Amino acid sequence: MTGRTQDIVVATTLLVLSCMWIWFVTTTIRTGFGGGDIGPRAFPLMLGVVLAGLAVLLMVRCYLAGAESAEPSHDEDSPHFTVVPALVVLGEILLYGFLLQKVGFLLATTAIVLFIMLFSLRRRSLKMIMGVTLGVPIGAWLIFEKLLGIHLANGSLVNLG
Amino acid sequence: MDAFLQATSLAMTPIAIACIGLGTMVGLIFGSIPGLTFTVALALALPITFSLDAVPAIGLLLGTYIGGMTGGSVSSILLGIPGTPSAAATVLDGHPMTKRGDASIALGTAVIVSAFGGIFSLIVMVLLVDVVAALAIGFGPAEKFALVLFGLSTICGLCGGSLLKGLVSGVLGLMIMTIGLDSIDAVPRLTFGSINLLQGVNLLVALIGLFAVPFIIEAFSESKMSKAQSARVAKIRVELPPFKLLWRNFGLMLRCSALGTAIGAIPGTGGAIASFLAYDHAKRFSEKSESFGKGNIQGVIAPETANNAVTGGTMIPLLSLGIPGDPATAIVLAGLMIHGIVPGPAMFMNNAAEVYGIYLAIVVAYVWVLGLQLVGIRLFVHVLKIPRDILALIVMVLCAIGAWSIRNSVFDVYAMAVIGALAYVLVAVRIPLTPIILGMVLGPSLENEFRTGMMLSGGSLDIFLTSPTALVFFGLAALVIGLQLRSEFKAKRVSKQPVEVHDA
Numbered sequence: 001m002t003g004r005t006q007d008i009v010v011a012t013t014l015l016v017l018s019c020m021w022i023w024f025v026t027t028t029i030r031t032g033f034g035g036g037d038i039g040p041r042a043f044p045l046m047l048g049v050v051l052a053g054l055a056v057l058l059m060v061r062c063y064l065a066g067a068e069s070a071e072p073s074h075d076e077d078s079p080h081f082t083v084v085p086a087l088v089v090l091g092e093i094l095l096y097g098f099l100l101q102k103v104g105f106l107l108a109t110t111a112i113v114l115f116i117m118l119f120s121l122r123r124r125s126l127k128m129i130m131g132v133t134l135g136v137p138i139g140a141w142l143i144f145e146k147l148l149g150i151h152l153a154n155g156s157l158v159n160l161g
Numbered sequence: 162m163d164a165f166l167q168a169t170s171l172a173m174t175p176i177a178i179a180c181i182g183l184g185t186m187v188g189l190i191f192g193s194i195p196g197l198t199f200t201v202a203l204a205l206a207l208p209i210t211f212s213l214d215a216v217p218a219i220g221l222l223l224g225t226y227i228g229g230m231t232g233g234s235v236s237s238i239l240l241g242i243p244g245t246p247s248a249a250a251t252v253l254d255g256h257p258m259t260k261r262g263d264a265s266i267a268l269g270t271a272v273i274v275s276a277f278g279g280i281f282s283l284i285v286m287v288l289l290v291d292v293v294a295a296l297a298i299g300f301g302p303a304e305k306f307a308l309v310l311f312g313l314s315t316i317c318g319l320c321g322g323s324l325l326k327g328l329v330s331g332v333l334g335l336m337i338m339t340i341g342l343d344s345i346d347a348v349p350r351l352t353f354g355s356i357n358l359l360q361g362v363n364l365l366v367a368l369i370g371l372f373a374v375p376f377i378i379e380a381f382s383e384s385k386m387s388k389a390q391s392a393r394v395a396k397i398r399v400e401l402p403p404f405k406l407l408w409r410n411f412g413l414m415l416r417c418s419a420l421g422t423a424i425g426a427i428p429g430t431g432g433a434i435a436s437f438l439a440y441d442h443a444k445r446f447s448e449k450s451e452s453f454g455k456g457n458i459q460g461v462i463a464p465e466t467a468n469n470a471v472t473g474g475t476m477i478p479l480l481s482l483g484i485p486g487d488p489a490t491a492i493v494l495a496g497l498m499i500h501g502i503v504p505g506p507a508m509f510m511n512n513a514a515e516v517y518g519i520y521l522a523i524v525v526a527y528v529w530v531l532g533l534q535l536v537g538i539r540l541f542v543h544v545l546k547i548p549r550d551i552l553a554l555i556v557m558v559l560c561a562i563g564a565w566s567i568r569n570s571v572f573d574v575y576a577m578a579v580i581g582a583l584a585y586v587l588v589a590v591r592i593p594l595t596p597i598i599l600g601m602v603l604g605p606s607l608e609n610e611f612r613t614g615m616m617l618s619g620g621s622l623d624i625f626l627t628s629p630t631a632l633v634f635f636g637l638a639a640l641v642i643g644l645q646l647r648s649e650f651k652a653k654r655v656s657k658q659p660v661e662v663h664d665a
Contacts, residue, residue: 038612040343047336085382090582097574121550
């Protein structure tokens with residue numbers, strides 16, 4: 001995908017997003033009472049309109065630039081975009097959050113660290129897997145819960161700490 | 162003189178020095194872990210002070226505050242994840258320096274300039290406390306709105322290659338912060354009936370998501386350590402910044418210290434605004450402005466000097482008027498009052514020894530910060546020797562702890578994940594992340610000050626146009642935008658000029 005095509009996709013997405021935002025804002029937030037009361041709707045509405053305007057400007061700029069800006073969408077400073085690992089990490093953090101709530105910090109962290117070591121990082125050294133899987137949760141628990149007095153997640157089903 | 166000697170005898174006792182050191186260390190740890198702020202550390206430290214005398218107690222709190230403000234730079238530089246919102250601007254050049262193998266130079270410079278900024282602001286506080294307090298208290302909603310707008314105008318300098326995309330990013334940041342209960346009328350905005358969304362998106366949770374999750378995704382994408390990473394690890398060396406480097410940037414340090422002190426003295430502003438304004442100032446007036454964002458040491462010096470100068474600045478309204486500038490100084494205020502010290506003009510007469518003791522405690526705290534951080538650099542840089550994927554795994558656990566501990570809510574862990582994934586997409590489509598942070602930091606103040614100003618004026622915009630201070634800030638904002646537009650057009654014209662090709 002060239003930079004131009006990518007920018008058109010981005011501008012279209014932003015335009016749709018801003019239209020949805022404006023619709024939600026106007027239908028769910030009340031206006032001010034007049035006089036000096038600006039009301040809670042004004043700022044979100046104004047921001048939605050500004051975003052829509054910027055999206056249109058971005059689109060116009062892409063069309064005016066034409067083929068001139070057909071540079072590749074990826075530059076050397078930005079990371080290489082990979083959909084699957086991004087979704088996997090998103091899933092892992094969401095799962096970690098779910099487990100924190102259900103089984104508490106120690107069990108949830110042990111489970112998620114073991115899962116990531118085996119399936120995401122594909123580590124095969126037993127020493128490394130056991131060291132990280134036990135070291136990270138216990139070390140964090142000792143430092144945060146015991147030393148610094150920060151309350152870590154307690155599980156609603158099981159709780160070891 | 163008697164009061165000063167008495168203060169010395171109070172602040173230089175072994176117990177006072179140890180308390181300040183303990184506070185500094187706790188502050189450094191909390192500041193350097195994303196999500197764990199020094200405000201949390203202060204809240205935890207406050208009960209410990211009950212059994213202490215006034216000066217060691219306040220020293221413990223001030224040490225925690227100062228240590229936390231400085232500690233934020235450690236994770237910003239080493240991992241590219243700001244420990245505190247004040248350290249967000251440090252990421253921009255600090256982390257590229259780490260990637261280049263100059264982590265210890267960046268960390269060393271950050272701690273030295275932090276101490277410089279802090280001591281500078283302390284001197285200003287001692288000498289000009291009445292003058293600065295009188296000026297700062299004159300800032301009403303109109304002036305604060307104009308200042309915040311000026312702060313937002315720095316988006317122009319932080320938007321990388323495209324001003325338009327930078328503005329999109331800034332607006333997205335502003336939009337995110339409008340979600341939740343409206344702070345003036347308490348009306349739910351875009352919460353869709355969710356109780357969790359009533360509190361809105363927490364700034365720290367968003368910061369963790371924006372910086373940490375893309376790092377984790379990248380690290381997990383690499384199945385094993387690449388050759389480039391091996392080379393980077395091999396290049397790690399422990400060295401401190403040369404004196405020449407600091408001397409060369411002495412003028413910048415002075416300017417950013419003055420900026421940070423002034424911003425800190427205005428209640429309700431804070432380190433994040435100061436550090437971004439200082440970064441923009443350094444970039445704008447640098448001879449090598451094109452190297453900013455790629456590891457320019459001035460990009461570390463400016464924000465770190467300014468955000469630590471804020472610590473002294475916030476003490477000015479706190480001590481002279483009893484007005485805390487942020488939640489952290491509100492806890493310090495509580496500590497003062499618990500020990501029978503009531504801030505205000507009378508404090509300088511009734512508790513002169515304690516006031517001088519507080520000044521000395523700040524100096525001692527910076528000595529501790531310097532000592533602990535400069536020794537700690539030798540340990541900190543070894544973090545980079547951990548394989549990148551394992552480091553990312555540890556970062557993920559730390560970030561989850563940080564996000565959870567803010568409100569003891571799993572919702573914040575989910576929010577961190579979703580915001581992080583969106584940030585990854587934004588980076589991939591070349592939308593810069595820094596303006597989002599600026600929008601998120603300044604958004605609530607921008608809206609609240611504008612609406613309060615309009616309420617006070619009964620709906621007339623005159624309140625913004627009749628204040629000379631506000632007009633100065635509006636003018637500065639217009640100047641920044643104008644300069645950026647001019648340089649964009651200039652760059653475009655240069656790129657359109659035909660390139661002459663010589664056969665020779």
